[in-house]
Amino acid sequence: MIYTLPSYIPGIAVAIAVIAVLVGALLLWGRKPLRFALIAFLVAAIAGGIFAPMLAMDRVVLDDQKLEQTTGFWFAPTVKGFRLADVAFVAIGTARGRKNRVVEVWIVKMKNGETREIDPGDLWEMNGEDIVRRLREKGIEVRR
Numbered sequence: 378m379i380y381t382l383p384s385y386i387p388g389i390a391v392a393i394a395v396i397a398v399l400v401g402a403l404l405l406w407g408r409k410p411l412r413f414a415l416i417a418f419l420v421a422a423i424a425g426g427i428f429a430p431m432l433a434m435d436r437v438v439l440d441d442q443k444l445e446q447t448t449g450f451w452f453a454p455t456v457k458g459f460r461l462a463d464v465a466f467v468a469i470g471t472a473r474g475r476k477n478r479v480v481e482v483w484i485v486k487m488k489n490g491e492t493r494e495i496d497p498g499d500l501w502e503m504n505g506e507d508i509v510r511r512l513r514e515k516g517i518e519v520r521r
């Protein structure tokens with residue numbers, strides 16, 4: 378199973394980029410100060426060149442071998458997860474994250490005794506119930 382964000386989410390970043398390009402063009406055409414047009418083009422470059430691809434490439438893959446999330450910037454993605462064959466059990470809990478907020482944490486106990494603490498991203502959390510159900514169907518104990 379491959380989980381991705383709905384297409385309208387990266388589409389919002391694309392729409393912002395298009396609107397910013399149009400605003401920049403109108404500012405140039407209206408002979409407004411160049412710095413305002415450059416700011417609009419910078420917004421377009423960030424929204425369309427960084428955020429839209431990042432949101433479009435976010436995915437969580439759960440197959441017979443692994444549970445893996447690819448997230449982050451397209452030019453420096455972050456990959457986190459685990460191989461299913463190596464897992465003894467998974468415990469889902471909470472911890473204090475940045476700014477002292479409570480965040481969900483997946484604690485993965487490996488068969489070799491190693492413990493991994495995974496902070497699932499938004500996409501992983503959005504599909505958490507389905508992921509837990511599918512892991513249990515594959516014979517992996519998931520504790521809440």
